[in-house]
Amino acid sequence: MVNLFSKRLKRGRIFCLFLMLIVHNSWSAQIEGTQSLFNQAEQIRSSDPVQFITIIEKLKQREELLTKEQSHNLKYLIGYSLSFQGKFDEALTIYKNILSSNAQTTLKLKANLSIVNTYAISKQWPEGLYYLSDTLNTLPKISDDLLIQRSYAVAAIFYNQLGQYELGLSFANKLLQESIEGRTLCVAHNLKLESLFKLDLLEENDPQIREGIEACQQSNEVVMVSAIYSYLATLYLKQNNPHQAISILESNFDSLKTTKYVPYLAIFNSLLSQAHHDLGTNRQAEEYALVAIDEAKNINISNSSVNAYRVLYQIAESRGDHKMALEYHKKFAEADKAYLDDIKTKHLAFQLAEHQATEQKSRIGLLDKQNNLLKIEQRLARSEAENNRLFIALLIAIITLLSFWGYKSWMTQKRLKQLAEFDALTGVFNRGHFTQLAQSALQYCENSDIYLSCILFDLDKFKTINDSYGHACGDWVLKRVADVCKVQGRSNDIFARLGGEEFSILLPGCDLLTATKLAETCRKAIEQIDTRNSGAKFIITASFGVTDAKLSGYDLEKITADADMAMYCSKHDGRNRTTVFGRALADENANVNAGENAGSEASENRQGRLTL
Template sequence: MNLAHWLAIILAISSIIYPNRPYAADDIQHSLLRADQLRSSEPAEFKVILAALETQVDKMSTEQLHYFNYLSAYKLSFQGQFDKAVTIYSQILNSNANDTLRFRANMSIINSHAISKNWSQGLAHLAINIDLLPSIQPKEIHQLGLLIAAMFYNQIRQYELGLNYAKRLEAKVSQGRNFCIAHNLKLESLFKLELLEEDDPQIREGIEACQQSNEVVMESAIYSYIAALYLNKDKPDEAINILESNYSDLKATKYAHFLAVFDSLLSVAYLKTDTLERAEEHALTAIDYSTNIGNNEPTVTAYRVLYQIAESRGDHMMALEYHKNYAEADKAYLDDIKTKHLAFQLAEHQAAEQKSRIGLLDKQNNLLKIEQRLARSEAENNRLFIALLIAIITLLSFWGYKSWMTQRRLKQLAEFDALTGVFNRGHFTQLAQSALQYCHNSDIYLSCILFDLDKFKTINDSYGHACGDWVLKKVADVCKVQGRSNDIFARLGGEEFCILLPGCDLLTATKLAETCRKKIAQIDSSDSGAEFMITASFGVTDAKLSGYDLEKITADADMAMYQSKHDGRNRTTVFGLVDSDENAESEGIESRQGQLTL
């Protein structure tokens, strides 16, 4: 489920924050608590109370003023003015307000960043809430903090962390909405981690928890996991049975996201049973439900099913159109996944860097203390002073060496991919921008090669991630040998690599790409402990065709690479016009007139 939708559900029940707390004697406190209780259930009355409170601002205590500002920010969020609301929430977070109010304000900031898909900022504020969590006494808010942490981590595909917080929440509740959500998040994490079986007793526990609180949407989410497990085991009839028997209840909720999930799964199930008309009907319905959801897996699944149906009917024009839509949806969906993964990596890197800086400050502080002791003892014993001074110099040398090693390690982490030893995406971007600018100013050739390993997920799934890591390192080593020392070779993420070649024309770059492709295909996988083929699809362009803009030249190379994928994989495709050179033809390189369209 989309995190913004989850948070909307959870924050909508925030009137439970102080359900049994008696009103304070003064009217201002009474009105503040009343407004907080009504802010989601009775928005009109909430606005009336807030307007009356605005006339009493000068009579409020500091804590009451923080409370009033929080409610005012909530009103702005409700009206869609998220930037203004976040400004006020941030002021509360950085103020002397009590921990509970600061925690609630920060949860609202997390929600705003989730809606705008600003995952890096969302992770930064989630870390603040996790630090505050032990000091939060109201059990409802404490549970809400655990719940949001589990949902946020699941949304950015960090399912191990999501599972941890879901289990912590499950241990603190035994009934009600939060109990249902805790089960749902736990099952989602287990499903995505491939640790869930369709007959797992935890599934029945989750369904019963959601039925007790009449949470149809979250109960339907669990049914979707079961259906997907059946389809993974090639049991389409069982999947159809469980989805169809619960479809009408879900449809009554009009919840588009899970209706799209149900319909996309039904389209796959009916396709497996050769019931093509039903499969087509559900695929089209899934796409219709997904229209306003953004990049999502049901859309990808539905277009793939429609493409397969059209192809089976011999309608090649329609099949081509559906395949184009499928490729575009799949790329957009994968780009979202990459964005979330990079945001999490950045957050981890920043946390490590911050920890290193704190350690360095601690060492510097220790150094100052030692120097003070030396100054006080100088008058008492000159010989002791000299001995201590020598010790300080030794310690300084040691700490200096350690600091140099730490900085060197941080530089390595910041510039190179830890697995393959080639540049990472961030450092590649910096080097590539400089190279493009230099070549542009100097009117020098520049070419770009982008390639992606074919069916890499199958290798990971069949032989394990250790084998997949071996493949990535081997491919990187093979390709590094073929290039020049000034080529900019990077792993952009997953199984995708890029080589930027300053001073290299298109024909030479194409030959290099073809050489790399052949060398990859010749890799002996037996050293990995398994026997399988390794191939890659290449896309090539140069600055004359795509210009000196990094985003444009990599996008064109990416488009050519996807054409290679589309044309059968394990081949090289040149973007735009390619000279009909005998050498190019002898290498088996495709030449295409005009821009490639997938």
């Protein structure tokens, strides 16, 4: 009996051990399988969006089995998926929660980089610059080569999206200098080609295009391959080769459709529309244009819409359908203005960030000096307690030192005031100080019932000057334009550079007729600038917009917006001209031209006529 019981007990123990071994092996297999899913998701997150979402759903089903770090990683992948679907606010919430959690430093850096990338896509430039600066400042402390490479990639992406293509190109080159392969190599080539394309430094036979396509095809990055094909197709269209452009686009169109990535679907349809219009196949061109507009409707600002509306306008005009042509032209003008305004907004955001960084450095320097002064005072106080015989000498030293540092602080404050009020390049008021002075002037003129006018002007094709002759030449042009315009006005006129190549003159006590004459005088003076001292020979022109308080009221935003609208009309009507806001002042503008001689009138009608 005892032997039988002992045998059964032994068998039971063996069975339990066998069962525990099975459970352990099953548990280990699940852990290994889960980590394999994470690795797979990381590899295909942009190349295969459909499979990526499927993997996320599988990981959600195993959420109870995940470690803390795997849970944080799953949240990050969910945030990435939301970003890819355009749900930026939800994605940003997840990323920022990771930053405030106890996740590992590497995952926090990934989240920070995704925040920068999301802000770039959603066009929230100041916020993106803040997080990008924080990321780049921490890079020297990072030893993970993959994270460093990814940081370079995100920086290049952000700067390209912001329109700072020189910076984007520098980070793309840094990335290509790293030991990279696969998807990262594809991203690096794509970013460099985008920067070169936007800087007009890319040609259709450039071997870098083929290198980029091969790198992205090997890693199955369909979206990035499509981006490179869009650059190549655009270059063919510029070379008046629409057949080749269509061939390039159609060869990759089916693959792009599988990604359902709307921005490049809109770009492809827009380019196909333009190519067919160049060939004269207007039916196909119209179909592609309408699809491009429909796909781009959920994109805030898109050059695809601008190109598509232009094609539709030209097709309607060729058919003699003037009503539809006018409707499409209005939409084209609206989309084109929004696109140009978006470019200006990007440049302004970057300039503002640079100004804030400079101001912050100045403040830090001032605080350092103040801290040094406190340390010196403490040392002097200790020395006085140790040796009273040196009291007088030390007191003189303190007074001298305080006077010196006081003078330095005064000079620093003076310099800060100069930076805060004046544009460093041209010497005229900057945008911030102009706003303060303009508000005061408008309030005073409104209370005193005094005339007030506003002139807004923008240099024509300034980017071409920068691209053709260099930024040093462009800076020379801005300074020379500011100099010649300053001497035309009065001492109490408020003359400012609003940003880039855009200037404004607020004229208290000046009626619309006088302001229009001044605008014409400035326009002619700009056109007569001798550019040979810049090292190149070219002509500078500007487009002017004029309004006054009677037409636009005493609200700064309204009066500048009306002047900007008039200036935009000058741009639209052929540039190098002055446009007055509103039709009620036609007689006054006629008087402006009445004093010109017959030869001057003919020249003005060709180049600088007043538009009412």
